[in-house]
Amino acid sequence: MSEKRLRQPIVAVLGHVDHGKTTLLDRIRGTTVAMKEPGKITQHVGASLVPTEVIEKVTEPLKKLIPTVKLELPGLLFIDTPGHSIFSNLRKRGGAVADLAILVVDVMEGFQPQTIEAVEILKQRKVPFIVAANKIDKIPGWKSIENVPFLVSVRHQDKSVVEYLDNRIYEIMGSLAELGFDSDRFDRVKDYTRQLAIVPVSAKTGEGIPELLALLAGLAQRYMKGRLKYVEGPAKGVVMEVKEEPGYGTTLDTIIYDGIIRQGDVIVVGSLEGPIVTKVRALLLPEPLQEIRATKKFRVVDEVSAAAGVKIVAPNLENAVAGAPVFVVSDESQLEKVKEEVMKEIEDVLIETDKEGVVVKADTLGTLEALVQFLKSKDIPVRMAKVGPVTKRDVMEAMVSKRMNKEYGVILAFNVKVLPEAKELAEKEDIKIFVHDVIYKLIEDFENWVKELREQEKRKELEQLVRPGKLRILPGFVFRRSDPVIVGIEVLGGTLMPGYPLMKESGEKVGKILQIQDKGKSVKEVKAGQQVAISIKGRVMVGRHLFEGDVLYTDVPSSHAKLWLTKYKNELSEDERYVLNEIIKIKRKTDPLYGLAVGT
Ligand code: GDP
16 A cells, blocks of 8 residues: 555535535435446445545546646545534544535525534634535526536526626625635635635536535645545544444444554443443444345445444443544553543543533534534633533532523523423523524524623613702792602703602702602603602601702712713713713712712
8 A cells, every 4th residue: 555545535514404415415426326337336324435436527527627636535425414513523632523524505595594603613623615605506597507517507608697696606705704714716716725615506407516526626635635644553433423223232323534443443432421442343334225125234344444434333332422532442552542532532522610601511522512612712601511411410500600600500502402300490490591403593592691681680780770860849839848748840950760869959868759740640750851740758848948949969879870980871861971970069079989989
């Protein structure tokens, strides 16, 4: 084997629901089936290999149109299940197992929430990607030609149709720019290391698929050779799915991204309870497609080398989790080291602290990792992060957190169930549980809730503050002289509400507003310019303490004035601010620290 041998890049497909991920993968797989001799296709578990000879045949018509490179790659390994969830699980410490990705965007719809989420995850994991602007056949007036390169098809379209397409592409470029990416239609890209390529395709008609495959292979070969160097050592892989298989027990659908795994190898598998050390009983690949009459789903193989999707049969796999590493132990002396490595991969993701922070639960290690990283990037602290359903213990952790900081006394649950006893306790203790299957939505829901909570707290605090207000007792409108005083007034400035204490211009206190009545009806609030009747409770009497024509102010406590001057300075109207300044002048005559230090 030459030193230069490269392994197949692992390619994942991401994008918003219904934008055509599955159809695109089917089309790529279908191309392979159509172009290879029956029985010669190596089947993988959870992945499909597109061999170099197929890529070469498909991209043949491109040779006359754009510069293409001679392929040294043995092909491209596509992960069969599209979506960010499976992509998140194809993880390794500090990165992704997928080498490349296709971001599928419906050219008619443009970016949608999960498109943004996909880009964020790709960015987070530093995975290079190509954008497939899918469904070009739906562009009004587009005349499809099955299975030809986009560059051929586009020549047959009317000018206005091409313009329409370009406008849609500009929109996608705009959305990508918002997320920090420079991009362009692939045939206008000058530097593939700096700009993302957008390939117009139709998963339905096959238009543009040649360019998509050529670009993926070309990019991988040109810029990722170091990463794709084939290593003949012990295998490294990651669990895609833990599956019960009749006759085999618990098995692991695994993507091998490095080295070789053989039947009989000792492997270490990550689990939430600690490393599982076990021995490979069998390695299974699917039966070739053509064996229609095959009675079994799988065939047994002796060994598998990267990159590959394989089902591992071994004892004691019950506790394994998706997203966990599977490492082959080359010899006994390495066992402890490998165990440590495996646990490090897992411990990076699981969090358990006694600090304030949200409680995070997710269905797999990969999605948990993605979620925690998003939270970290938003400076939201995490108290606990675990895989599995929401339990009573989680609610209790959130209760502890809530005592330290109301905003973090919550549970964020991605794609997991909430156990009934957890739900019950959460309801009783008023612990909010957010559940969603789009990470970005989950965080958004939480952030909106925090905003609402802060708004509510603010409203509550504001309601308790005495606002600045100024009034004049109207001459001739004394309805009752005492106990309580009832007088007609005009609001000269600011706001008056029942319950507000009043003072005279001298600073002398004169009781509290009991009620405000406007044309016989009791009201909660009056503003500058209004003329109403108020009753005043306290030991005051018109003619002794108060006189017709007197000007009164609301007796704003010093601590309230301080808040009006700082935290809530934007919550006062202009005339309230004016009145507050007058109140401050009155108050500072006797209390120089009024509104500055906390006092009354
Ligand atoms: P996914 O949710 O992203 O996997 O989307 P699917 O592959 O299931 O596609 C969603 C719908 O769009 C299906 O009805 C597909 O037939 C349709 N579709 C996918 N690709 C194309 C395309 O290129 N052209 C057209 N016209 N329809 C497409």
